[in-house]
Amino acid sequence: MSQSSAGPVAGSPGATQLPPLKPGPHTRRLGLVALVATFGGLLFGYDTGVINGALLPMSEELGLNAQSEGTVTSTLLIGAALGAVSIGRLSDGWGRRKTILLLAVLFFAGTLACVFAPGLAILLVGRFVLGLAVGGASTVVPVFLAELAPYEIRGSLSGRNELMIVIGQLAAFIVNAILGNALGHLDGVWRIMLAVCAIPAVFLFFGMLRMPESPRWLISKGRYDEALEVLRTIRSQDRAEAEMGEVERVSELEAKEHETGISSVLKNKWLLRILLVGVALAVFQQLTGINSVMYYGQIILRDAGFGADAALIANIAPGVIAVVGGFIALWMMERINRRTTIITGYVLVTIFHLLIGLSAAFFPEGSAARPYVILVLVVCFVGSMQTFLNVATWVLLSEIFPLHMRAVGMGITVFCLWMANAALSWVFPSLIASIGINGSFFSFAAVNAVAALVMWKFLPETRGRTLEAVEEDVTTGAIFTVNKK
Incomplete structure (x- = not known):
C-alpha cells in the first residue's frame, strides 16, 4: 500500500481536515517533552550496549564461560x-508519565545492584531489574511520543526515541573503549562502565516530574479538560481544540463498540490481524541479528582477527554509523512510505548478511585483510538496519494499534521482540563457536529474505494519517484492502 499524501487520506474513515501546524512556544514545549521522554531510550541503548565491552573483563573477574x-x-x-507486557499494561491504567517515572527508578536501582554485585547471582538480579526498565521503556516511551505528536511529524518525533537508543549504545561503546584501554588493568573496570548509566536515570526522573501526561490517555479516561489543557501547551489554540474534538469523537466511538484487553483482540479478525503484523514486525527486526552485533561486537571482531583492545576501538564504528543512519531515518520518516522503507531495509540487510558470510569464508583466518573487510561490511549492515528498519519498526509499532488495544498490542509485540532477542543473544556465542561467522550470517540472510516477502505481502501503510484515521481503518479492515504499490 502506498500513500503519498501529506495529510489524512481523503475519503478514508476518520480523515479530518485539521488546522495546519504553526510555529510558536508550543513547538519548543513539544520538543522539550520529547527530549526528556527519550532519555528512556538513551538508558535503553546504554544498558543494552554496555555489555558489549563489559562482558570480557566481567567474565575474567567472575570466571564466566560461554554459556x-x-x-x-x-x-x-x-x-x-x-517488562514490556507488565509495565506496558500498567501504563494503560496508571498513565504514561507516572510509568516513565517508575522506569527511571528501576534503571537507577538495577544499575546499583549490578555495580555493587559481589557475585553472579546479584549481578543477574540487577540485570533482570534493568531488563524490566528497558522493556517498559521500549513499550511506553514510543506510545507516549506518538500520542503527543501531530500526525504531520509523528514519524520523525516518535523516531527520536530510536535515535536516542543508538546514541546510548554509541555512548556505551565509547565509554567502554576509553575505560577498557585506560583502566583495563583494573579488576572492576566493568563496574565503572555500568555505573555511568545512573546519570541519565536521574535526569529522566527529575525531568519527567515537570512533563505533562499524554492527552490521548487522559481522553481515554474521560479527563477531557485536562487533555485540552495539555494540548494547548503543545499545539496552537485552534489546532488544539480541533484535534481535541477529533480524538474525543473516535475515543467515545471505540469505547462503545469495543471491549478493552486481549479478549477484544481475539474476537475481532482485523484486530487479531494487526496484532500478528505487529508481532512479525517485532520478531523479524530481532532476527536480523542487529543486537547480536551490538551485544557481541567485540567478540565478532576478535573472531574476525582484531586484538582485544583494537576490537573495543573498532567497535565504535558500527555505533557511529547507527547514529548517522538514525538521523537519515528521521529525515525519511515524513518523505518515504513506511512500507517502502521496511521492505528496502530487509533486502539490504539480506545482501550484507550474504557478503559478511562470503567474506568470512573467502578470507582465511590470519589474513591481514579479513578483519577490515568484515568490519566494513558489519558497518554497512548496521547502517542499513538503522536507516531503513530500526526507526521505522518502532514508529509503526506505536502507530498501528487502536487506542483501546494500544497497551495490549504494544505489550504483546514488544514481549515477542524481547523474547526473540533473548533467545538469539543466549545462543549467539555458541553459534559463533560452532559454525563461525560465515555460517551465522548465512542463516541470518535466509531468515531476512523471508522477512522481506512477509512485509511485502502484509504490512499496511500509516504515513500521513492521524492515529484516529488509522484506528478506524484498522477496526473496519479497510487498512488491509487498499491496493499495495
Missing part, C-alpha cells in the same frame, strides 16, 4: 520481555 556469558546477556532481555 554463563549468554545468561548474563539474556537475563536483561528476559526481564525486558516481562
Whole structure:
C-alpha cells in the first residue's frame, strides 16, 4: 500500500481536515517533552550496549564461560520481555508519565545492584531489574511520543526515541573503549562502565516530574479538560481544540463498540490481524541479528582477527554509523512510505548478511585483510538496519494499534521482540563457536529474505494519517484492502 499524501487520506474513515501546524512556544514545549521522554531510550541503548565491552573483563573477574556469558546477556532481555507486557499494561491504567517515572527508578536501582554485585547471582538480579526498565521503556516511551505528536511529524518525533537508543549504545561503546584501554588493568573496570548509566536515570526522573501526561490517555479516561489543557501547551489554540474534538469523537466511538484487553483482540479478525503484523514486525527486526552485533561486537571482531583492545576501538564504528543512519531515518520518516522503507531495509540487510558470510569464508583466518573487510561490511549492515528498519519498526509499532488495544498490542509485540532477542543473544556465542561467522550470517540472510516477502505481502501503510484515521481503518479492515504499490 502506498500513500503519498501529506495529510489524512481523503475519503478514508476518520480523515479530518485539521488546522495546519504553526510555529510558536508550543513547538519548543513539544520538543522539550520529547527530549526528556527519550532519555528512556538513551538508558535503553546504554544498558543494552554496555555489555558489549563489559562482558570480557566481567567474565575474567567472575570466571564466566560461554554459556554463563549468554545468561548474563539474556537475563536483561528476559526481564525486558516481562517488562514490556507488565509495565506496558500498567501504563494503560496508571498513565504514561507516572510509568516513565517508575522506569527511571528501576534503571537507577538495577544499575546499583549490578555495580555493587559481589557475585553472579546479584549481578543477574540487577540485570533482570534493568531488563524490566528497558522493556517498559521500549513499550511506553514510543506510545507516549506518538500520542503527543501531530500526525504531520509523528514519524520523525516518535523516531527520536530510536535515535536516542543508538546514541546510548554509541555512548556505551565509547565509554567502554576509553575505560577498557585506560583502566583495563583494573579488576572492576566493568563496574565503572555500568555505573555511568545512573546519570541519565536521574535526569529522566527529575525531568519527567515537570512533563505533562499524554492527552490521548487522559481522553481515554474521560479527563477531557485536562487533555485540552495539555494540548494547548503543545499545539496552537485552534489546532488544539480541533484535534481535541477529533480524538474525543473516535475515543467515545471505540469505547462503545469495543471491549478493552486481549479478549477484544481475539474476537475481532482485523484486530487479531494487526496484532500478528505487529508481532512479525517485532520478531523479524530481532532476527536480523542487529543486537547480536551490538551485544557481541567485540567478540565478532576478535573472531574476525582484531586484538582485544583494537576490537573495543573498532567497535565504535558500527555505533557511529547507527547514529548517522538514525538521523537519515528521521529525515525519511515524513518523505518515504513506511512500507517502502521496511521492505528496502530487509533486502539490504539480506545482501550484507550474504557478503559478511562470503567474506568470512573467502578470507582465511590470519589474513591481514579479513578483519577490515568484515568490519566494513558489519558497518554497512548496521547502517542499513538503522536507516531503513530500526526507526521505522518502532514508529509503526506505536502507530498501528487502536487506542483501546494500544497497551495490549504494544505489550504483546514488544514481549515477542524481547523474547526473540533473548533467545538469539543466549545462543549467539555458541553459534559463533560452532559454525563461525560465515555460517551465522548465512542463516541470518535466509531468515531476512523471508522477512522481506512477509512485509511485502502484509504490512499496511500509516504515513500521513492521524492515529484516529488509522484506528478506524484498522477496526473496519479497510487498512488491509487498499491496493499495495
